[in-house]
Amino acid sequence: MALSVGLLGFGTVGQSVARLIVERGDGLLRLSHIFNRQVARKRVDWVPPTVVWTDQIEDVFNARLDVVVELVGGLDPARSWHERALDAGIPVVTANKQLVAMHGQALLDRAAARGVDLLFEAAVGGGIPVVRGLREGIAGDQLTSVSGILNGTCNYILTRMESAGLAFAAALAEAQAQGFAEADPTDDLEGYDARAKLCILARVGLGLDVAPHQVACESIRSISDDDFVYARRLQATIRQVSRVTVVQGGVQARVGPALVPLTSPLARVIGSQNVIVAGGTYGRETTFAGYGAGGFPTAVAVVSDLLAIARRAGGAPASWPSTTAPTSVSPLQVAPYYLRLVVRDRPGIIASLASIFSSHAINIDAVLQEPGGTKDHLPFVITLEACPTTSMATALAEIATLPFHVTPPLGLPVLG
Amino acid sequence: MALSVGLLGFGTVGQSVARLIVERGDGLLRLSHIFNRQVARKRVDWVPPTVVWTDQIEDVFNARLDVVVELVGGLDPARSWHERALDAGIPVVTANKQLVAMHGQALLDRAAARGVDLLFEAAVGGGIPVVRGLREGIAGDQLTSVSGILNGTCNYILTRMESAGLAFAAALAEAQAQGFAEADPTDDLEGYDARAKLCILARVGLGLDVAPHQVACESIRSISDDDFVYARRLQATIRQVSRVTVVQGGVQARVGPALVPLTSPLARVIGSQNVIVAGGTYGRETTFAGYGAGGFPTAVAVVSDLLAIARRAGGAPASWPSTTAPTSVSPLQVAPYYLRLVVRDRPGIIASLASIFSSHAINIDAVLQEPGGTKDHLPFVITLEACPTTSMATALAEIATLPFHVTPPLGLPVLG
Numbered sequence: 001m002a003l004s005v006g007l008l009g010f011g012t013v014g015q016s017v018a019r020l021i022v023e024r025g026d027g028l029l030r031l032s033h034i035f036n037r038q039v040a041r042k043r044v045d046w047v048p049p050t051v052v053w054t055d056q057i058e059d060v061f062n063a064r065l066d067v068v069v070e071l072v073g074g075l076d077p078a079r080s081w082h083e084r085a086l087d088a089g090i091p092v093v094t095a096n097k098q099l100v101a102m103h104g105q106a107l108l109d110r111a112a113a114r115g116v117d118l119l120f121e122a123a124v125g126g127g128i129p130v131v132r133g134l135r136e137g138i139a140g141d142q143l144t145s146v147s148g149i150l151n152g153t154c155n156y157i158l159t160r161m162e163s164a165g166l167a168f169a170a171a172l173a174e175a176q177a178q179g180f181a182e183a184d185p186t187d188d189l190e191g192y193d194a195r196a197k198l199c200i201l202a203r204v205g206l207g208l209d210v211a212p213h214q215v216a217c218e219s220i221r222s223i224s225d226d227d228f229v230y231a232r233r234l235q236a237t238i239r240q241v242s243r244v245t246v247v248q249g250g251v252q253a254r255v256g257p258a259l260v261p262l263t264s265p266l267a268r269v270i271g272s273q274n275v276i277v278a279g280g281t282y283g284r285e286t287t288f289a290g291y292g293a294g295g296f297p298t299a300v301a302v303v304s305d306l307l308a309i310a311r312r313a314g315g316a317p318a319s320w321p322s323t324t325a326p327t328s329v330s331p332l333q334v335a336p337y338y339l340r341l342v343v344r345d346r347p348g349i350i351a352s353l354a355s356i357f358s359s360h361a362i363n364i365d366a367v368l369q370e371p372g373g374t375k376d377h378l379p380f381v382i383t384l385e386a387c388p389t390t391s392m393a394t395a396l397a398e399i400a401t402l403p404f405h406v407t408p409p410l411g412l413p414v415l416g
Numbered sequence: 417m418a419l420s421v422g423l424l425g426f427g428t429v430g431q432s433v434a435r436l437i438v439e440r441g442d443g444l445l446r447l448s449h450i451f452n453r454q455v456a457r458k459r460v461d462w463v464p465p466t467v468v469w470t471d472q473i474e475d476v477f478n479a480r481l482d483v484v485v486e487l488v489g490g491l492d493p494a495r496s497w498h499e500r501a502l503d504a505g506i507p508v509v510t511a512n513k514q515l516v517a518m519h520g521q522a523l524l525d526r527a528a529a530r531g532v533d534l535l536f537e538a539a540v541g542g543g544i545p546v547v548r549g550l551r552e553g554i555a556g557d558q559l560t561s562v563s564g565i566l567n568g569t570c571n572y573i574l575t576r577m578e579s580a581g582l583a584f585a586a587a588l589a590e591a592q593a594q595g596f597a598e599a600d601p602t603d604d605l606e607g608y609d610a611r612a613k614l615c616i617l618a619r620v621g622l623g624l625d626v627a628p629h630q631v632a633c634e635s636i637r638s639i640s641d642d643d644f645v646y647a648r649r650l651q652a653t654i655r656q657v658s659r660v661t662v663v664q665g666g667v668q669a670r671v672g673p674a675l676v677p678l679t680s681p682l683a684r685v686i687g688s689q690n691v692i693v694a695g696g697t698y699g700r701e702t703t704f705a706g707y708g709a710g711g712f713p714t715a716v717a718v719v720s721d722l723l724a725i726a727r728r729a730g731g732a733p734a735s736w737p738s739t740t741a742p743t744s745v746s747p748l749q750v751a752p753y754y755l756r757l758v759v760r761d762r763p764g765i766i767a768s769l770a771s772i773f774s775s776h777a778i779n780i781d782a783v784l785q786e787p788g789g790t791k792d793h794l795p796f797v798i799t800l801e802a803c804p805t806t807s808m809a810t811a812l813a814e815i816a817t818l819p820f821h822v823t824p825p826l827g828l829p830v831l832g
Contacts, residue, residue, distance in 0.1 A: 020556055020698060121553070127699035129553020137537070137545020137553075140436055140719025265705070268684065282436060283543035283716040286706035289681070296698040303556025311734040318727040 002030035003310045006060040008081060009071035010036040013095055013122070016299035017069060018047055021306075028310040029303070033060045057081065061088065067309055069302060070094040079103060086110045086118065091317070093305040095122035095298055101196035101212050104203060108320055117317040119305035124197040125150065127297030128290040129304065130276045134205035139321065141280035145245040146205045150197040150255075152272030152293035153188035154220050154240035156180040158257075159270045162228045162237055168221065180272050180293075191217035191240065191255035198242040198255060205278055206246060209325045210253055215244075216331035218256030222410050227340055229370055230381040231259055234338070234414075237267050241415060243332075245279075250328030259338050259414040265289070266415070335413035336365070337384040337392050341399075342406040345378045349404055353382065356398050360391040377406050389413070418446035419726045422476040424497060425487035426452040429511055429538070429718070432711035433485060434463055436719045444726040445719070449476045473497065477504065483725055485718060486510040495519060502526045502534065507733070509721040511538035511714055517612035517628050520619060524736055533733040535721035540613040541566065543713030544706040545720065546692045550621035555737065557696035561661040562621045566613040566671075568688030568709035569604035570636050570656035572596040574673075575686045578644045578653055584637065596688050596709070607633035607656065607671035614658040614671060621694055622662060625741045626669055631660075632747035634672030638826050643756055645786055646797040647675055650754070650830075653683045657831060659748075661695075666744030675754050675830040681705070682831075751829035752781070753800040753808050757815075758822040761794045765820055769798065776811045778803040793822050805829070 005021060007014055014036075021031045031051050036042045039055040052059065057077075060068065061084060068085045070092060072078050078099050085092050086107065094100065100107070100120045111118035121131045125148070134143070149155050156178075157171040166174065172189075175181035187193045195215045202210045220240050231237050236259040244253040260266045265287045269275040274292025277285055291297035343349055350367065357364055363385040373379050384392070396411045421437060423430055430452070437447045447467050452458045455471040468475065473493075476484065477500060484501045486508055488494050494515050501508050502523065510516065516523070516536045527534035537547045541564070550559070565571050569591060576587040588605075591597035603609045611631045618626045636656050647653050652675040660669040676682045681703045685691040690708025693701055707713040759765055766783065773780055779801040789795050800808070812827045 016698075127554060127557070127696075128702060129549045132553045133545045133549055133704075136720060136724050137548045138543060138716055138720055139723045140721075141543070141716040265684075268681075280543075280716065282432075282712040284707050284713065286544055286704075288549075288702075288704060290702035291700050297700070300554055300556040300696065300699040304552060304554055305556075307555045308552050308734065312732070316728070318724065 002027050003066040003306065004030050004032040005306060006033040006035065006063065006065040006068045007031065007071065008035045008057075008060065008068060009073070010034050010039070010042045011071065012295040013298045013302070014071045015044070016295035017071070017302045020299050020303045022047055029306055032065055033063055035060050061085070065090060067091045067093060067306060069306070070096055071302070072096070073098070075099055075102060082107055082118070083110060086114055086116060089114050089116055091117035091119070091309055093119045093302055093309070095120070095302060097123040097193070097196040097200060101199040104200065105209055105323060111317070112319065115316055117309055119308065120200070121305050122298045122301035124200050125274045125276055125288065126290070126292040126294060127300040128274055128276065128288050128292060129301070130201070130288045131204050133286075133288055134201065134278060135321065136318075138278060138280060138283055138286055141283045143205045143278050143280045145243065145279035146198070146201045146276065147241060147243040147266065147279070148198070148201070148276040149239055149266055149269050149274050150194040150242045150276070150292065151188050151191075151240055152274060153181045153185060154194070155269060155274070156272045158220065158223065158238055158240065161223065161225055163270070165225055165228075167225050168223060189221055190219045194240060194242045194255045198244055198253065201276065202244045202251070202253070203323055206244065206251070207321050207323045208251060209323050210244065210251065210329055214329040215253040215255060218254075220257045222408065223257055224340075226379045227410070230338070230340060230368055233368060233370070234259065234383065236261050236414070238412065239266055241266060247333075250326045250330060252330050252332055254332045257412055259412055261415075264415070332389050332413055334386050334388055335415070336386045338412045338414055339382045339384060339396070340379065340410045341382070342377060342379045343404040344406060345375045346404060352402060353399060356395050357384065360395045362387045362391055362395055383414070418443050419482040419722060420446050420448040421722060422449040422451065422479065422481040422484045423447065423487065424451045424476065424484060425489070426450050426455070426458045427487065428711040429714045430487045431460070432715035433487070433718045436715050438463055445722055448481055449479055451476050477501070481506060483507045483509060483722060485722070486512055487718070488512070489514070491515055491518060498523055498534070499526060502530055502532060505530050505532055507533035507535070507725050509535045509718055509725070511536070511718060513539040513609070513612040513616060517615040520616065521625055521739060527733070528735065531732055533725055535724065536616070537721050538714045538717035540616050541690045541692055541704065542706070542708040542710060543716040544690055544692065544704050544708060545717070546617070546704040547620050549702070549704055550617065550694060551736065552734075554694060554696060554699055554702055557699045559621045559694050559696045561659065561695035562614070562617045562692065563657060563659040563682065563695070564614070564617070564692040565655055565682055565685050565690050566610040566658045566692070566708065567604050567656055568690060569597045569601060570610070571685060571690070572688050574636065574639065574654055574656065577639065577641055579686070581641055581644075583641050584639060605637055606635045610656060610658045610671045614660055614669065617692065618660045618667070618669070619739055622660065622667070623737050623739045624667060625739050626660065626667065626745055630745040631669040631671060634670075636673045638824065639673055642795045643826070646754070646756060646784055649784060649786070650675065650799065652677050652830070654828065655682055657682060663749070666746060667742045668746050668748055670748045673828055675828055680831070748805050748829055750802050750804055751831070752802045754828045754830055755798045755800060755812070756795065756826045757798070758793060758795045759820040760822060761791045762820060768818060769815060772811050772814050773800065776807045778807055778811055799830070
């Protein structure tokens with residue numbers, strides 16, 4: 001018998017989920033209720049007339065559905081709806097990354113106590129089945145790291161800066177015009193969106209409870225088109241990379257722009273694509289890539305979760321791997337660095353920089369300068385050998401106080 | 417309570433599976449029996465003393481284990497052991513691609529009838545969780561194609577020819593010396609190994625029963641180092657590509673060497689890595705990549721399947737998507753072509769080739785000739801616009817009868 005589905009939220013993803021359910025012909029899923037605020041303006045004519053449209057959440061809960069799909073997003077009231085469904089023994093499928101990142105363990109415990117599923121493939125990487133891949137597909141490995149390009153907006157902006165030579169503001173404006181960035185892109189650019197996804201992957205892949213506020217985030221706003229020219233000269237490009245690594249005594253976790261070698265899987269996804277690379281003790285690198293955003297790819301993940309419930313045919317859900325809190329969560333600790341400066345040229349600049357690096361025991365690897373700068377606006381780059389990121393941060397703060405900068409200096413870690 | 421595991425076959429993968437089980441500390445799996453012919457020579461000291469070593473299959477079946485892992489390979493007696501275990505209600509985990517490709521549906525039906533699992537993540541792509549990814553992860557999509565680099569031996573040989581300029585024979589010898597190719601590499605080079613995997617992916621991803629003998633295979637033995645030079649000039653490389661595509665009225669399926677653009681995910685995996693790209697109506701391209709061979713990556717897949725059974729804690733297995741036989745299975749039907757010739761130079765060669773192509777309505781796209789050939793051994797390449805592969809095969813057969821060849825002409829499809 002078909003699984004009756006209640007859909008909470010009828011935005012882009014919700015409409016795509018409805019489409020996929022309606023267009024399926026196998027009788028496994030049946031769209032029963034669509035809930036949305038001011039639902040009248042949402043009505044479409046391509047869903048069956050049997051579907052109940054409502055803006056009263058009670059209608060959904062009173063209908064005793066087989067599964068609830070929460071696509072409303074945000075922490076409240078989404079969390080209370082999750083709890084209410086789970087407590088009533090109704091499985092929940094969601095794309096709500098912030099809620100799962102913040103309260104995933106409590107909700108999973110609640111689901112387990114009731115013997116029902118809470119599935120969230122759509123919360124990370126859109127249509128890429130990485131949650132299931134880490135949870136089950138390579139569960140036999142001992143994973144030690146998860147890295148990824150987890151935010152399609154940042155990846156669109158950075159790859160457009162790279163391929164078309166756009167300045168940051170132009171690439172952002174283009175992303176907004178194309179629907180790849182929101183009017184307020186803060187969550188994407190500052191790394192908060194990717195951070196939530198990274199916390200979910202840390203839980204699923206590494207069995208570690210990492211809270212979003214524990215993960216260091218850096219903005220991509222300070223990347224300039226010049227940086228792509230220098231990165232290319234270093235056989236690298238720039239991406240917003242999310243990375244969590246198990247280290248002695250805890251984990252390192254960071255979301256932010258970094259130089260990645262052109263040969264890395266992280267360098268190869270373009271536009272709004274996402275990629276996740278899991279590092280394991282036995283299987284080494286396993287890569288998952290695809291479309292990380294958009295209505296239909298995300299809807300594929302939601303419907304796949306629904307089918308997993310339907311095909312289990314009432315059996316108990318599989319248990320999730322147990323998780324523990326890491327003893328410590330630190331930012332990246334040691335890395336080679338890329339430092340880009342734009343200066344008003346004058347004698348002694350390199351000497352003053354070298355003196356600061358020397359005082360922090362940081363070794364200069366190379367100084368690069370592309371032609372085309374002017375005396376009043378001279379970009380150049382210094383690459384630095386691997387050093388503690390705390391030393392680098394201190395050195396960078398001292399350098400920022402020097403009087404010759406046209407724009408603030410930019411330091412980016414160089415990933416191996 | 418720990419799942420008791422009987423291991424059939426203690427070769428490279430079997431030993432790696434034993435390692436992973438022994439090194440796990442979570443009490444979910446317990447290695448109970450190890451079966452191998454002449455088992456005495458296989459004994460190792462790092463498995464617990466409670467493990468029963470035997471060369472009598474009856475010992476395994478009499479022990480009423482929770483799960484049997486079949487790593488013996490081949491069709492017989494593996495098939496009868498699968499049947500016996502499933503009939504006794506014992507789930508089976510296997511890496512046996514030939515058996516699953518040939519008799520997968522009958523075995524899955526048998527498993528379903530008994531309400532037990534038959535899992536075979538390890539049969540395709542080693543540690544890459546593509547079976548689970550297609551079966552569950554993107555089950556919500558409607559997949560229309562699956563392409564992949566499915567044979568690590570061929571990929572090792574071809575990428576070494578590409579990166580080190582080795583001739584085919586030298587690259588094969590190196591692969592054998594490194595343990596990436598067997599003494600008799602026929603199954604790998606001719607495409608039979610990849611074909612079995614492609615049939616499994618067609619079943620799991622497209623819901624189609626394609627039998628191995630229905631899939632056209634072409635050998636990679638005729639690829640020369642020259643071909644990589646020309647491929648590079650065409651912004652492409654050469655890979656053994658396995659591909660099945662749903663078309664009007666059936667499927668197209670082929671395993672064999674092809675030109676792939678350098679920007680394709682298929683071009684980017686090197687050495688013994690594998691990649692699988694699923695094309696879907698809603699999620700577009702989803703890519704899975706990693707180490708497709710070797711003891712530990714394959715063991716990760718086996719142990720992940722075991723954990724899936726353990727974590728289900730006795731619940732019924734999820735049902736597999738239903739499959740149907742395609743109405744027709746044909747080779748690739750239309751493609752642009754790469755034709756490489758090595759000739760004794762004389763006037764009129766191009767004219768005679770052009771005449772044959774013209775008589776089959778095949779349009780020449782370009783003629784390429786790299787410097788360095790001699791009058792007695794002159795390689796050159798003709799690229800041809802998209803044409804029916806049957807026309808191309810006929811033209812190629814006619815061309816092969818011309819008197820000026822030093823080596824047989826080679827035609828390769830160019831994938832988009």
